[in-house]
Amino acid sequence: MSFPCLDAVESRTQEIVSRSMTNGPEPSYTTGVHKKFTSKDPLLLDYGGRLKEFTIAYETWGNMNADRSNVVLLHTGLSASSHAKSNEDNPRPGWWEKFIGPGLALDTNHFHVICTNVLGGCYGSTGPASIDPADGKRYATRFPILTMSDMVRAQFRLLDALGVDKLMASVGASMGGMQSLAAGVLYPDRIGRIVSISGCARSHPYSIALRHAQRQVLMADTNWNRGFYYGKVPPHLGMKLARQIATVTYRSGPEWEQRFGRQRADPSRPPALCPDFLIETYLDHAGEKFCLEYDANSLLYVSKAMDLFDLGIANQDSIRELRQKSKHKLLEGYSSDSEHGGGENEGCSLALPRAPYTEQQLNRDSSQTASSDDDAVVSDDLVLGLSPMRDIPTLVLGVESDILFPAWQQREVADTLRKAGNTNVKHVELGQDVSLFGHDSFLLDIKNIGGSVKSFMGE
């Protein structure tokens, strides 16, 4: 009786251990050559942490025009690098290879496209794997909690350095679709137009739950070691498991129905508890491919930042207040203990709430409840929150088969913007007759996603 799926995990550990004799066991996360911008000015983060200095990795395509008015800032999804498109320095295909280029969705005959690795990431930008300048050691889980807005602030430092006063457009999908909106709220005067694809104006509990499950299986890997695995065997099993869950959320049932159906990987063999159906070997493969490609701590911090995303005015006000309170830190000296602060008297909290969850009385009289799907009521909290984007032409794209950022969330963005007085909102929803790829459509559907972006950018 054999469990080759577990054997595979053990051999990988062995392989990493033996590799470490030479080079240090942790993989070097890179997608190749990229440009670097380092800000020596400190950055105050929304929840009170601060970075004494930070680096942003970025790549560009197309030429910047003389008055620097043709710049498109492209925001990435959770695990992507700045390498959106191949270039001379790095000919490897990028994650949006067929959407960027002469005549393509982001037309490099007209635009200068900039893509960054997010703050908190592991592909060249400052993140948990980086050295804390205060003590020369890796941040690990001493890295401060950060938000979408913090990532956008770091991007605009880069734009400042490049002398770009105003973006032609802020464009992004998935987490990038959150950021393109966050940029519109933070810097409305510096943005010409906005494209938000398969994004949202705030995370909803179902997507929080799905990311929570990924973080929990990752943190359960003993190799994670509460974040201090650098120089040791990284939590590759936890990463593999987390990626499998993520992959389930990125694709849709109807596509899998057609692609995998109920095919077994090897029908001549009896059923197995290890991967057996073709869909299982596909997920296993997706986990294998990813498990050493991305830093586990970056996954935790960036995933958490997505959960914390909420452009409602109440959240904006409370963050503004927090920032006001912690502003003094920018003037103080730095030590490795003081940086990673969350609340007033405690460090970055990674703690459970004081009281565990207690079962609540459910309202089971379903006649009184309304569906968020059918009776979408535009919330005043969001209308006020998105009102800075009132005058920015905006394209909102959604995909009906997306379960992670369901189509009602993009409808919510569009409806909210219109209610906030924006008369230049274009909303496109791709039905299941058009796109079956769920959340991943933004990577795959050149015709419909790419086509909509191109026509909006050319308006």
Added chain:
Amino acid sequence: MSFPCLDAVESRTQEIVSRSMTNGPEPSYTTGVHKKFTSKDPLLLDYGGRLKEFTIAYETWGNMNADRSNVVLLHTGLSASSHAKSNEDNPRPGWWEKFIGPGLALDTNHFHVICTNVLGGCYGSTGPASIDPADGKRYATRFPILTMSDMVRAQFRLLDALGVDKLMASVGASMGGMQSLAAGVLYPDRIGRIVSISGCARSHPYSIALRHAQRQVLMADTNWNRGFYYGKVPPHLGMKLARQIATVTYRSGPEWEQRFGRQRADPSRPPALCPDFLIETYLDHAGEKFCLEYDANSLLYVSKAMDLFDLGIANQDSIRELRQKSKHKLLEGYSSDSEHGGGENEGCSLALPRAPYTEQQLNRDSSQTASSDDDAVVSDDLVLGLSPMRDIPTLVLGVESDILFPAWQQREVADTLRKAGNTNVKHVELGQDVSLFGHDSFLLDIKNIGGSVKSFMGE
């Protein structure tokens, strides 16, 4: 900096270890007193395994009438015991407490209701935690792979022993909704009517993927020890993580939107990587509650049996052929090595397929693809497979907000039965205006689920 969610896991391990000084560390899985039926005749399983003998735990409510014609067999979901309803022997509320009783959905003024713990389960029926009579040791992962039909065969052995020739009805929800249909296909002459709630005629890749993720995180727990954890610390962390993923699949987005929204468990504290939002503490709590309540190996085997479920004629034919080939085993002697066989020359395979998954060419011309949602085409394979149920009045119930057994699967069952010539099919689909509870509606929605069952049973 603290990680109380990890501390909690470590204290539980410590607690179990210290408990083991007295009583053996593994929890005793029980929901209380129940009846037992033991078959001394061997049972041949679909994939070639056999059980020399087996026990089925069961409970009953209401009186059996003189000609034994009022028996309702109630099939359970994955993790449920036979304790569907409180009774004198066990006053604890059952999992369908408010659906069984005088005047309720299954009206005990008229019916004698029997509920069993499934074969492979851990609440009194023979399963992986049971002693293998061949060697006096626990089966663990030497237990043979089993199917929904195997579970139903075991139930009908019980009915034989009770002298019940024909059921008034075969009723079930979730996995039980698979079994109530499997019973109709295996024993059409012994069933008066069928109720299948939030079930399906075959598992689809998306639900396989979601169960795969649960099995993988469970098997990754080193305490699982390839199934041989009896007498040691059980894989409580893996079970907790698996249950959290399962809980995400049991509920629906719209309900969580209303119930949890974006509430944080303790807004006065800074954000945390451990559970932080209320939805996270809810999932954590659900995992905590379950992690020692169910046997990990039972979860793996029963979950796998759900994946293998396919009432299409091709699968039925291939299983028939397999059974024909392994029939001879019923006449042979027993030894612990020979029982757990899957294929011809190998034991119960828990192996990976020979070739790993290779990325396949996707058909990206989405205009050629059709949605399984919109253009449901009834498959001949299923029509032939369900044709034994042609003359059995059947109620098929689905819930629009169910993501695990989506409503198109119940539509498929109803359409298929009708195409197979069944003129007595009633199909009810609860929209989001009626039920927001997703897959769990069958446990919660007394008015709509209970009401439909009651009226169908009274026809």
